[in-house]
Amino acid sequence: MTSLAAVSSYLPPTIPVEQLREPLGLTDQQVRRFTRLYGLDRICQAPAQSEAELLTAAAEKLEALAGQEDRVRYVVRAKGLRTTAPYPVSPLQQVREALGLHRATVFSVADHGCATGLLAVDAAGTLLAADGDPDALALVLAGDKTFTPFSQWVEDVSIMGEGVSAVLVGAGGDRDRVLGYHARIHGREDGVIDLDPEGARDAKRIYQDAMAEVVLGALDRAGLGIADLDLVLPHNVNRVSWTVAAAHLGIPRDRIFLENIARTGHCFCADPFINYQSARELGLLRPGDRYLMTSAGLGQSFAAMVLEH
The missing domain is CATH 3.40.47.10 (Thiolase/Chalcone synthase)
Incomplete structure (x- = not known):
């Protein structure tokens, strides 16, 4: 049975919604809606960090991964956005190298929008079950950079942050x-x-x-x-x-x-x-x-x- 062996997150510094008024072209009414009605206050922003750096920071906080790198069979990038970096840059390959996950197969899942993280966990569990190795693990990396105006907010719905998570998935276990x-x-x-x-x-x-x-x-x-x-x-x-x-x-x-x-x-x-x-x-x-x-x-x-x- 698929389980979450460990979960970690990296949350960059935040800025108040008010400071995004000019960059996003928000009206006074929209600022009030986001803050007073929708409950948004501060948004994670990491302008100086790349996607690979964000994802690596989250994965490095997984204490359960240290010393177990050879057990990781898959690194799965859960992409809320279809495109997250200009060709030929591959943040996923950069993360794999930074973490020393040399035995892992890497791939991305997308086109489920912000529901892709749960899809990635399900896909990782399915692959691990098929492998038949009870000690095998998969690493799911979730979260995106808001590097285009399209990705920075959903009009009158929400404002996007750059917090990311790393999820170590196992094929068994008695927790989560x-x-x-x-x-x-x-x-x-x-x-x-x-x-x-x-x-x-x-x-x-x-x-x-x-x-x-x-x-x-x-x-x-x-x-x-x-x-x-x-x-x-x-x-x-x-x-x-x-x-x-x-x-x-x-x-x-x-x-x-x-x-x-x-x-x-x-x-x-x-x-x-x-x-x-x-x-x-x-x-x-x-x-x-x-x-x-x-x-x-x-x-x-x-x-x-x-x-x-």
Whole structure:
């Protein structure tokens, strides 16, 4: 059974939303919406660090990786964005060399937007199970650089941060075991993921039902119900979307971890893992607790994963 052997995050320094008014061309109304309504306050920014440096910083914090480099069979880059570096630069290969993971096969998964992190964990677990080596590991690297105007914010939805996570995945283990995973894409036939006015209206219309579909699907595969969840670790898109989702799904508000929305911004597909690390540090997860990770991304992609701590 797939498990999270270790999780670490690297959070760069933050700047207040107000300082992004001019760079992003935000109006006074948009600043108020992001801060007062959506709960965003500070955004992780690392202008002096490359994507490879960010990802390496997160992976180097994995104490469980030290001395176990030869056990890593796969390094999986979970990309919230389709393109994260100009050709022929390969941040993933740079990270592999920096960490000394010479036996690992490296590849990226994308096109699930900010739901790609959970997809990468599922893919890593599937590959490890097929290998049949109980000692083999995979390293999932999640999070993106906001190096283009398109990637810096989603208009009237969220502002993107550059926090990243490293997740060491095993094929077995008795801690943080994956009990169920479900994903669904409600994409356009032409493959366009930009939120033009029509796309934005469609995303808003289906969001709550689509999120409920994957949450209930993951719970069904785990043989559990909403009442069995001790904690929800969501993507940090904004406070309003999760206030509505909690009511829609019947999840008590105090079981949803939203504290990082104000501290980091929406860090692409790294959010659930950043929230996991914070929850552990705060003592919110006890052995045997069942918890839910969720994500949604541009292109109408949705994913949910149920785990047992």
